[in-house]
Amino acid sequence: xxxxxxxxxxxxxxxxxFFVEGGAxxxxxxxxxxxxxVLTTGFCVGPGLPETDGxxxxxxxGRALRSLGATVTYITDAASLPPLQAALxxxxxxxxxxxxxxxxxxxxxxxxxxxxxxxxxxxxxERPGRTRTGDYLSMRGESVAEWxxxxxxxxxxxxxxxxxxxxGDGGNEIGMGAVRxxxxxxxxxxxxxxxxxxxxxxxxxxxxxxxxYGIVAELxxxxxxxxxHSAEDERxxxxxxxxxxxxxGVTRKPEATVDAMPLAAHAxxxxxxxxxxxxxxxxxxxx
Numbered sequence: 001x002x003x004x005x006x007x008x009x010x011x012x013x014x015x016x017x018f019f020v021e022g023g024a025x026x027x028x029x030x031x032x033x034x035x036x037x038v039l040t041t042g043f044c045v046g047p048g049l050p051e052t053d054g055x056x057x058x059x060x061x062g063r064a065l066r067s068l069g070a071t072v073t074y075i076t077d078a079a080s081l082p083p084l085q086a087a088l089x090x091x092x093x094x095x096x097x098x099x100x101x102x103x104x105x106x107x108x109x110x111x112x113x114x115x116x117x118x119x120x121x122x123x124x125x126e127r128p129g130r131t132r133t134g135d136y137l138s139m140r141g142e143s144v145a146e147w148x149x150x151x152x153x154x155x156x157x158x159x160x161x162x163x164x165x166x167x168g169d170g171g172n173e174i175g176m177g178a179v180r181x182x183x184x185x186x187x188x189x190x191x192x193x194x195x196x197x198x199x200x201x202x203x204x205x206x207x208x209x210x211x212x213y214g215i216v217a218e219l220x221x222x223x224x225x226x227x228x229h230s231a232e233d234e235r236x237x238x239x240x241x242x243x244x245x246x247x248x249g250v251t252r253k254p255e256a257t258v259d260a261m262p263l264a265a266h267a268x269x270x271x272x273x274x275x276x277x278x279x280x281x282x283x284x285x286x287x
Contacts, residue, residue: 001276001280002024002025002214002217002218002273002276003019003021003022003023003024003214005210005214005269005272005273005276006019006023006024006203006204006205006206006210006211006214007019007204007205007206008206008210009206010206010261010265011206011250011259011260011261013169013170013206014186014187015169015170015204015205015206017182017183017186017187018171018176018179018182018183018186018187018204019204020178020179020202020203020204023201023202023203023204023211024203024211024214024215024217024218025218026201027123027165027201027203027215027218028215028216028218028219028221028222029218029222030121030163030165030200030201031065031070031121031123031163031165031215031219032068032219032222032223033068034065034068034070034120034121034163035070035071035120035121036070036071036073036117036118036119036120036121037062037065037070037071037072037073037119037120037121037122037123038073038074038075038117038119038121038122038123038154039058039061039062039072039073039074039075039122039123039124039125040058040074040075040076040100040122040123040124040125040127040151040154040174041054041055041057041058041076041080041084041124041125041126041127042054042055042076042077042079042080042081042083042084042126042127042148042151043080043126043127043128043144043148043173043249044079044080044144044147044148045138045144045147045247045249045252046144046147046252047146047147048079048147048245049147049247049252050079050080050082050083050245050246050247051126051246051247051248051249051258052083052238052241052242052246052247052248052249052256052257052258053126053169053207053208053209053249053258053259054080054125054126054127054208054209055080055083055084055086055087055237055241055246056087056209056212056234056237056238056241056258057125057126057167057208057209057210057211057212057213058074058084058087058123058125058212059084059087059088059090059091059093059237060091060212060213060216060228060229060233060237061123061125061212061215061216062074062088062093063091063093063227063229064216064219064220064227064228065219066093067227068219068223068227070121073098073117073119074088074096074097074098075097075098075099075100075113075151075154076097076098076099076100076151077099077100077102077148077149077151078099078102078149079147079148080148081097081099082244082245082246083240083241083244083245083246084097085097085244086237086240086241086243086244086246087237087240087241089240090233090236090237090240091229091233091237098113100113100149100150100151100154101149102149106149106150106153107153107156107157109153110153110154110156110157110158111157113154114154114157114158114159114162119158119162120161120162120163121162121163121164121165122154122155122158122162122163122164122165123164123165123166123167124151124152124155124164124165124166124167124173124174124175124199125167125208125209125211125212126167126168126169126173126208126209127148127151127152127173127174128144128148128152128172128173128174128195129152129155129166129172129173129174129175129176129177129195129196129197130150130152130195130196130197131172131192131193131194131195131196132194132196136148136150136172137172137192137193138172138193139170139172139190139193141192141193151174152174152195152197155174155175155197155198155199156197163200163201164199164200164201165199165200165201165202165203165215166178166197166198166199166201166202166203167202167203167204167205167208167211167212167215168202168203168204168208168211169204169205169206169207169208169210169211169259170190170193171183171187171190171193171194171195172190172193172194172195173195173208174195174197174199175195175197175198175199175201175202175203176194176195176197176198176202176204177194177195177196177197177198177199178198178199178202179202179204180194180195180196180198203215206259207258207259207261207266209258209266210266210269213228213269213270213273214273216228216273217273217274217276217277218277218282220277220278221276221277221280221281221282222281222282224281224282226274226277226278227277228270228273228274228277229270230270230274231267231268231270231271232267233270234263234266234267234270235256235263235267238256238257238258238263238266239256239263242254242255242256248260
């Protein structure tokens with residue numbers, strides 16, 4: 001049932017052609033007993049223009065994992081720091097966030113971070129991944145490399161024992177390299193922006209926030225207790241992100257929308273996922 005909601009494609013991006021069935025379930029099962037999780041997010045579509053998609057989903061997933069006993073570390077770049085802090089604050093979560101350097105040798109910075117924090121799992125939610133040519137592109141095919149630190153180096157440098165999860169909605173995000181061939185066949189218009197950075201588990205959704213919420217819904221079903229936030233939390237988080245300088249990634253306007261969809265749509269998605277989590281626990285009878 002969670003898949004049915006995540007596969008909704010209101011903006012007609014064609015995600016059904018590269019949707020990964022069961023992705024949220026597999027990601028949740030992998031994360032359910034995680035010990036040390038690194039979460040990253042943040043997609044700047046222009047100078048000083050971080051998206052509203054990503055930080056809310058990251059904050060909600062981080063809170064859920066902390067409640068299950070995992071040590072959670074957040075990392076982003078300076079440009080995306082304010083909206084992530086705002087989303088965490090809206091949930092009364094700790095706001096300590098590591099900053100990945102925008103300059104210097106990315107692979108070296110990544111290895112140093114991995115050595116220091118020794119994650120067992122890493123999750124990326126709406127974070128650009130490099131293309132075949134090494135650039136970072138928006139859905140419009142514009143280079144955004146200047147405004148986004150190369151955080152995908154963490155996923156490229158991670159030891160094989162680290163379980164990775166990617167959450168995306170368009171093909172240019174970390175993790176989407178896992179379906180690159182499918183994406184190129186089904187949506188050649190996305191070929192230029194498609195990333196080559198893969199992940200152990202991939203979650204595709206109508207928005208990346210929804211993908212993260214889908215993982216939390218599946219975690220809730222696994223542990224048989226509600227880990228998702230409320231619709232009111234959703235409204236508060238998105239508005240807080242905008243107040244902190246975030247914009248809608250599609251319209252590029254500083255308004256409390258995500259991917260050109262109103263807050264009501266996102267609040268409704270949260271309510272539906274909460275309903276599924278409450279009524280259909282894994283391994284149990286529907287209520």
